[in-house]
Amino acid sequence: MHAKPLQRIVRGAWCTPILLSVFIGACGGSGQGLDTNGRPLSEQSKTNTGTNQPSNTSGENVFSSIQRDVLDVSCATSGCHSGTSAPLGLNLDAGKAYANLVSQSSIQVSGLLLVEPSNPDASYLVAKLEGTQDGGLQMPLGKPAINAQALAQIRQWILDGALESDDEPVVSVDPVDVPIPTIEPVLPTLDDIQSKIFDPLCISCHAGTTPSANLNLELGESYLQLVERPSTIDVQAKPLVSIDNPENSFLVDKLRGRSLGSFGDANYRGSRMPVVGGYLSESQLQAVEQWISAGATEMSSQ
């Protein structure tokens, strides 16, 4: 009787050293002249030339160190949260990560912000890194989890307000001689709402000759169809936008998901908006409310 199983094991086993020997001469790079991310050290020298170094000696700000030590190493790598292939469009490359994280809504779990300033427990980024997320998989995907020290640093950064840069040093002057200027707040205009909210997030459905809910939010139409106009679906009969009164504006209810009821109920007021692309961030919601509170004007502010 032939020992066929043993022969098969031998035949199968020799493929391993063959495969290894093919690449044994191409082991990992020596890393000479490179930083921890595999980039030439000379690149950093060119980047630092001419930049304004902080006057204090504490070094780079917190977010910069998080970008360098966590995001660049574990997240914004090729094929992951970098460049055009970033999953769910979440690009965490340097120069883009902050804007894509802070006060931005999660696509995987509605109602959560990726980073909610001052609230790390409610920040979806923390949940994903700690493995306590409700949606998707723990990050970084396929790699060892972020160490406890880095997680603590991220939590503290969020708790401290999730600033992009540390506060600049205060220059001491004689307060008697320096008049304190009155800075008028810059309120969002309809142009801002149109370009930053309606156009990218709403007109995929609310446009054209047969817009959803018969509400056209395209440029030139949105104001006329919103301000002091009744909704066709609101059982509470609120106007879509009530001038000076965001609390009484159905648009705000829809954007915040406020008091919409449950599907099938008699008082159901429809789904939270937008239905695709993720809900609005807190800053975007406040912009809409500020515009309404300021009179919901059609013209741009001077």
Place this chain on the structure above:
Amino acid sequence: MNEVVNVITIQRVFWHAVNVLLMAGTLIVQPAMAEPYLAVRTGQKCMACHTNPSGGGKRTQFGKIYGQTVLPATGSTNLLLEQINNYLDIGGDIRASASVAKEPMEEDQAAFTNDRATLYLEAQLIPDRLSLYLDQRVAPGVSNREAWMMVSAQNKKTFLQAGTFYLPYGLRIEDDGAFIREISGVSFNNSDNGILLGHDAGPWSFRTSFTNGTNGGAETNTAKQLSARLAYIQQRWRLGVSANANDGADAQARQMSNVFGGLKLFGLEWLAEFDMVSDTSPETGKRRQSIGFLEANKELVKGHNLRASVEWLDPDLDVGANLQNRFSLIYEFTPLPMVQLRVGTRLRDGIPQNSAQNADSVFGQLHIWF
């Protein structure tokens, strides 16, 4: 005669011992493995076993039968084909793992994880002509992986998909941690919205897609992603090429291309792929990467598969001393229909100043499917 009996007895004892050890072993940690080797082993196209003509996900009746009769050490004659009726069919995968990861200068990590529990639904609205397909991950977390409708000509030789799907590009291996999957971004973790056109003619198989290029994220511009895959399949070998171009926001762009193939040689099933990736951005200019993948599979006896793979990555062709390697050795044991145990190890070798590039792991996985 006594010598022959002794040899047979020794063989039986040996394999029973192996089976017992593997069934008792629960230290298994590993994301799922490459299934295209089964296509190479059988000489079939991916669509022979999978509802999705591009491969992956729910299995066809043939795929289910294969998984219950040919793949396991002990096949079944009482097939469970889970078809609700002529119009509805379901399927699922559950993968649970345990792992020990060792990363230089970091604390070792050992964890049990529920890698993925996925349910599939296929609705034949018009049999063999119009179908709806859902691939839904239900744990951990709930997310949709694929959701598309497909209009197809007779025998699915030509079809059009619309919805959310995985892109046609290269070898659709299950190991999303492999360089060819991770660096390209084309993996079972990323699906995109758009349309996909497919055509099969004899040994030829062609797929092309036109999608948002945001991997499921919101589309904020008019730029799109184009991906195409052409393969020639024979009984003992196959060869293919792929290309992908994605224009993103802020003048970013990526182009990828590869050559891939499979071969039955020396009693082994070989898979290989070579990729070139080019990224362009205003901040970094143009960066090119090269990626390689080579894998060998050997069915030792029915239900026992040994796999070895090597990978390499040059993350920037204009920078030296930055090469990365990844070696894997995995043993797969399918004792029963729809149950598979895997044990293995992965070794990474990169630049010494990056500990993640040198992280090693011992892993295993319990995989149940239907």
